[in-house]
Amino acid sequence: MNRNEKINAEVIAVFPNKVKISVDDLEDFQLAEEKLKVGSYLRIADNDNAVLIAIIENFNIEVGINHDGTPNRKYILEANPLGIIRNGKFERGGDTLAIPPKKVEPAFKEEIQKIFEESLEDDKKFSFATLSSDKSISVPVDGDKFFNKHIAIVGSTGSGKSHSVAKILQKTIDEKKGDYQGLNNSHIVVFDIHSEYHAAFPEANFIDINNLVLPYWLLNSDELQELFLDTEGNDHRQRNVLKEAIVNNRKRNFKGDSLLKEKIHFDSPLFFDINEILTYIKNRNNEKKDKSNAIPYTTADGQSHLFDTTNSEELFVELVNYTGSSATGTNNGNLINFVDRLENKINDKRLTFLFGDASKKISFEETLSQLLGYREETKSNITILDLSGVPFDVLSITVSLISRILFEFGYNYKKLRAKNDEDETFNNDVPVLLVYEEAHKYVPNNGLAKYRASKESIERIAKEGRKYGVSLMLASQRPSEISETIFSQCNNFLSLRLTNPADQNYVKRLLPDTLGSIVDKMPVLKAGECLLIGDAVILPSIVQIEPCEPKPSSNDIPYLQLWKEEWHTLDMEAIRKVWER
Ligand SMILES: Nc1ncnc2c1ncn2[C@@H]1O[C@H](COP(=O)(O)OP(=O)(O)O)[C@@H](O)[C@H]1O
Ligand SMILES: [Mg+2]
Incomplete structure (x- = not known):
């Protein structure tokens, strides 16, 4: 015809x-x-x-x-x-x-x-999908543009987000220009809260709560306050004592130049000893004044001292004996909740990754190598940070700290490159992609204090990361719950099946083209089928993401199949042991 x-x-x-x-x-x-x-x-x-x-x-x-x-x-x-x-x-x-x-x-x-x-020129082509209506047509994106700006992958549960993320990352790791052996120069860090990705990347630099070592002393002032202070309350006294303790203790432990020592501040990325901070705050909680308003104390060696914020190092080392008689006008026991909170955190076994011995010893360089997959023994293009074991109350600051370290890596690496070569044309020859699964959990669309840290860190990357070679890939089943600041910075979208009208409308509003309305008019998409839109895409298209191999581990438990089996026994003691750790 x-x-x-x-x-x-x-x-x-x-x-x-x-x-x-x-x-x-x-x-x-x-x-x-x-x-x-x-x-x-x-x-x-x-x-x-x-x-x-x-x-x-x-x-x-x-x-x-x-x-x-x-x-x-x-x-x-x-x-x-x-x-x-x-x-x-x-x-x-x-x-x-x-x-x-x-x-x-x-x-x-x-x-x-x-x-x-x-x-597209051949060496810019990056493909992970075919046209949904005709699988023989491959749909490439401009790989430079795609990764240079932030990427959003949205879809209801089961729509294929994790598989899409895995497919894109697997392709990235495989791309090579020229014929060399070994790893290419891609650098990806995945924040994996459901332990899904190790299965898809058996060769990855795999980090979970058991081998993660994060130095608490790299926490910035906001994160420290979120962790140690009751942030909903607004206690200036606690904040001042914490700041004084940390700045003085950093100086006390600093081994470098005295000019640099003077510049140390609350946010300096320098070591401080958390146990010394605790001792200091315990002391300050007990202090007493004498008649002349001085704060005298004696140390175990029998020496007498007068408290002075800049010169009372003994307070870090031992519990001193205050010899004044009046607690009026001092901290007067008001720091006791603060002391309790600090003590609980430091001794919490679940927080060993942050406050354990290894966190005191690890160097800045080792921390960065660990997070970027640069340690010789676990060198890898992709680092999987399995955060499933991180207690919920410290998840935000953990994510915040890691994100910030990686952002600041980009920022400072750019400075270094510019210093080494004034004619340097691009800012970062080791650009990094940070992947956040279930992004609404770290960067929600609300101002709750418990999410403040991770939200701020990731928003900063969303706004400035591109300049420093740090970009984001956000996957979420609840796009309407993601911070709009972050979402509106995404230039490329994979919109998988999305059933919730609130989410559909939200995505529709943010899509860069006039194509938003397709999202809610789209018939039900199959798993792995999505609307691919953005400035890296030649034609906005409904595509099928190619299947990935190996696959991420699914959260789908086959209930009925399991229930149909014969009764399973349980080792309660073994469960208790895991629980106690
Ligand atoms: N590109 C794809 N091609 C074929 N099947 C897919 C594809 N992506 C996902 N699926 C199927 O859909 C299921 C759910 O995918 P998953 O990535 O876990 O979804 P989500 O992360 O959105 O909950 C998978 O178990 C898989 O069987
Ligand atoms: Mg998933």
Whole structure:
């Protein structure tokens, strides 16, 4: 059949970002091999040999009456213009079609294939998906643009987010220019709260609560306060004592130049001894004044001292004996809750990764190497941070600290590169991608204090990370619960099946193209099927993400299959032991 003969469709309206088409008979209009759907492409030709490619956004049926009184139905299609093919070349943007358009029909497969193949130079092509309506057409993105800006992957549970993340990262690790052996230069850190990704990356630098070593002394002032102070209350006294203790203790432990020592402040990334801080605060809680308002105390060696904020190192070392008689005007026992809180945290076995001996000893360089997969014995393109064992009350500061270290790595590495070579043209030759699964858990759309730290750190990366070669990939099933500051900075989106209307509307508003409305008009997508949109994408497309191998471990427990088996025994003692650790 000649496809042109039976087509009976016309353009009935042209808007800057919409074309309306009336079709008499849908069966005749669509190609034999492909059913038209929301997301299918149309070609609209004008008299100047330009062809507009548009994507179908919705279908309507209009019932009318023929001259002879019989009813008829017409299909009204609305489509978004994507770009123009002129002289065989495709350009994005669609406002140059000569009006009136001459002919409208489904786009030719070869045409679409050619657009995807020719619009990108080969070494920029990065593909992980095929066109949903025709799996033989691979849909590449511009890999430089894709990773250089932030990426959002949204979809309800089970829509295929984790598999999509895994597929993209597996492809990244495999990409090579030239024929060298061993690892390429990709650097990815995955924040994995559900222990899903180790299975997909058996070779990864795998870090969980058992081998993670984070130095508490790299926490910044906000994180320290969130951890040690009752942040909902607003206790200046506690904050001042903490600040004084930490700044003085950093100075006390500092081994370098005395000029640098003077510059030490609350946020300096320098060692302090947490047990010495505790002793100091215990002391300060007990202090007493004498008649002249001085605070005298004696130490175990029998020496007498007068308290002075800049010169009372003994308070870090031992519990001193205050010899004054009045507690009025001093801390007067008011720090006791603070002391308790600090003591509980330091002694909490679950927080060994933060306050254990290893955290005191680890150097700055080792910390960075650990997080970036640069340790010789576990060198890897991808670091999986399995956070499933991190207690919920410190999850935010843990994520915050790690994110911040990685951001500041980019920031300072840029400075170093500029210092070493003034003509340096790009800021970071070791760019990093940070992947946050279930991003709404770290960067929620609310101001609750318990999320403040991680939210601030990640928002900063969202706003500034690009300059320093630190970009984000955020996966979430509840996009409407993610901080808008972060989400609005994403330039490329994979929108998988999204069933919640609030989430659909939210995503729709943030999508960069006029294509948002496709999201909620899209029929139910299959697992791994998504709308791929963004500045790295040649044509916004509904694609199928290629299956990944190996796969992330699923959270889906086959209840019925398990329940149908014979009764399983449980080792309660073994469970207790794990619990106690
Ligand atoms: N690209 C894909 N191709 C085929 N099946 C997929 C694909 N992505 C996901 N699936 C299927 O969907 C299920 C859920 O995927 P998953 O990535 O765990 O979803 P989510 O992380 O959104 O909850 C998987 O177990 C897998 O069987
Ligand atoms: Mg998942």
